[in-house]
Amino acid sequence: MKTNFQSPQQFFRQRRLRLGIVLAVLLVIYGVSMVLVNFQTLASLMQVPAGLIWLFKNFIPTERSISYLGPILYQLWRTLIVSVSSTICASLLGLIFAILGAKTTSPLPGLRLVIRFGASLLRNIPVVAWAMILLFSFKQSDFTGFLALFFMTLGYLTRAFTETIEDLDGEKLQALQAVGANYFQCVFCGVLPEVASTLTSWVLYMIENNLRDATLVGILTGTGVGFLFNHYFKSFRYDAAGLIVLLIAVLVICLELTSTQIRRAIA
Amino acid sequence: MLKVIQLDKTYGQNKHSLKDVNFTAQPGEVTAIIGPSGAGKTTILRSVNQLIRDNGGKILLDDQDIRQANKSELRKIRHHIGMIFQNYNLISPLTALENVLHGRLGAKSTFAGIFGMYSTDEKQEALALLNEVGLGEYAYQRCDQLSGGQQQRVGIARALMQHPKMILCDEPIASLDPKSTKIVMDILRQLAKEKQLIILINLHQIDIALEYADHIVGINSGEIVFEGPSQAVDDQVLQKIYRQADQPKQAVTANEN
Ligand SMILES: Nc1ncnc2c1ncn2[C@@H]1O[C@H](COP(=O)(O)OP(=O)(O)OP(=O)(O)O)[C@@H](O)[C@H]1O
Numbered sequence A: 001m002k003t004n005f006q007s008p009q010q011f012f013r014q015r016r017l018r019l020g021i022v023l024a025v026l027l028v029i030y031g032v033s034m035v036l037v038n039f040q041t042l043a044s045l046m047q048v049p050a051g052l053i054w055l056f057k058n059f060i061p062t063e064r065s066i067s068y069l070g071p072i073l074y075q076l077w078r079t080l081i082v083s084v085s086s087t088i089c090a091s092l093l094g095l096i097f098a099i100l101g102a103k104t105t106s107p108l109p110g111l112r113l114v115i116r117f118g119a120s121l122l123r124n125i126p127v128v129a130w131a132m133i134l135l136f137s138f139k140q141s142d143f144t145g146f147l148a149l150f151f152m153t154l155g156y157l158t159r160a161f162t163e164t165i166e167d168l169d170g171e172k173l174q175a176l177q178a179v180g181a182n183y184f185q186c187v188f189c190g191v192l193p194e195v196a197s198t199l200t201s202w203v204l205y206m207i208e209n210n211l212r213d214a215t216l217v218g219i220l221t222g223t224g225v226g227f228l229f230n231h232y233f234k235s236f237r238y239d240a241a242g243l244i245v246l247l248i249a250v251l252v253i254c255l256e257l258t259s260t261q262i263r264r265a266i267a
Numbered sequence B: 001m002l003k004v005i006q007l008d009k010t011y012g013q014n015k016h017s018l019k020d021v022n023f024t025a026q027p028g029e030v031t032a033i034i035g036p037s038g039a040g041k042t043t044i045l046r047s048v049n050q051l052i053r054d055n056g057g058k059i060l061l062d063d064q065d066i067r068q069a070n071k072s073e074l075r076k077i078r079h080h081i082g083m084i085f086q087n088y089n090l091i092s093p094l095t096a097l098e099n100v101l102h103g104r105l106g107a108k109s110t111f112a113g114i115f116g117m118y119s120t121d122e123k124q125e126a127l128a129l130l131n132e133v134g135l136g137e138y139a140y141q142r143c144d145q146l147s148g149g150q151q152q153r154v155g156i157a158r159a160l161m162q163h164p165k166m167i168l169c170d171e172p173i174a175s176l177d178p179k180s181t182k183i184v185m186d187i188l189r190q191l192a193k194e195k196q197l198i199i200l201i202n203l204h205q206i207d208i209a210l211e212y213a214d215h216i217v218g219i220n221s222g223e224i225v226f227e228g229p230s231q232a233v234d235d236q237v238l239q240k241i242y243r244q245a246d247q248p249k250q251a252v253t254a255n256e257n
């Protein structure tokens, strides 16, 4: 900014003014959208406690729901397997794409554009849309869910890996070139060790994320714990459905804690 | 002997960074390139091992023109030219030992390099080199846990692992305190004398250059304005080297860093 302020007071007054304007604009946008969707803020807020109480009463697992534990755990396990395997496969392929597509390591500049475009295409189609598209060719199966998660994750991780590699100081690679290392040696001895811990973090994050998404996808593909949830829900066995929600939450939290530990260990 | 003849470099369309650069550097001597910021010191150094592709001239190392080498020849030539940097440029999550072993990559097959297959002799040598630069006890330490001075010494050990004829140093002491500076410069001078290496070094600190270098190359705006023994450098020569072409009134600043 080229503006010259006469005094600090003037500078800070301008700052406050700008902040005030931003807040006012946000309020106006909120007001307009409320009117447009006919949403009564206060009335809706009043309904929240009643809704929660209803949920609480119906979805709390009872003794009866323990009998569902077996099938639920089995499907939960399958869902976990699908999300982990799709993430691992996507990260291996994503790493290759990222190395080919990152500015610092790309052997062909033309390839960069293709990979960038492809990755953003994969990423920007929601996983639910992927599942619905793939249902046509692969029917209702675990494999459809796997593919849907795989494509979305591939797009996401390719982008994240590419940026991680591009953040790497190019001089470090030049140092290896100066030693006489060839392209592959630079990549394996320089790039990969440097980015390994960040990449692992991304993979762990995507596994957590995909476990949540896998449940959603399962409802569509008729597999895994998502399907089970849908099934119990539609047959009014709310306590069993509640048990599923509880177990998913527990699993996600366990996963998060584990990956935090792993991350700390490799940092 | 390194002989640079009529080296020319243009960045982009008309940014003439090196014009008719000629100088020599002898084995057993420390040759320092000095000059103001932006004069072209880094460009010269990186042209010597062809990290930068120049636009014309000759770079003769023991009468072989580096500029004429094809890809695999260049790799072999680079294997015998060590390089150390201001920012050390080690692979930071790896140990000091692994970084030193990287000095062998130029002599290894792709496969052996990728999977880090080093012979027992190579490992012993790397360890010995770390001892030589006083870092034996840090061999298994991650490099990002070492101090700047220590990292620079790992960089020197990596260069030595290449069995170099020549070591290029781009402002190796610009980020170091006086004590580490002395350690690093002493090592470099000793290497020149004992192993008869060509040490070519870019420096901003004139006092260090005059103290350690046998031979001085002065550059200003991409042109060599002085070449001779360090004894021959006096105030007049320094004026000439550090002259500011477009700002004649500004005082001459010797230490830019
Ligand atoms: N990649 C590049 N693209 C365009 N111009 C460049 C590039 N690298 C260097 N230059 C220009 O070439 C000239 C010489 O740069 P060089 O880095 O060799 O200077 P230097 O003497 O090493 O400076 P310093 O002491 O600041 O490191 C400068 O004018 C610089 O702007």
Ligand SMILES: [Mg+2]
Binding pocket: B041, B042, B043
């Ligand atoms: Mg420089």
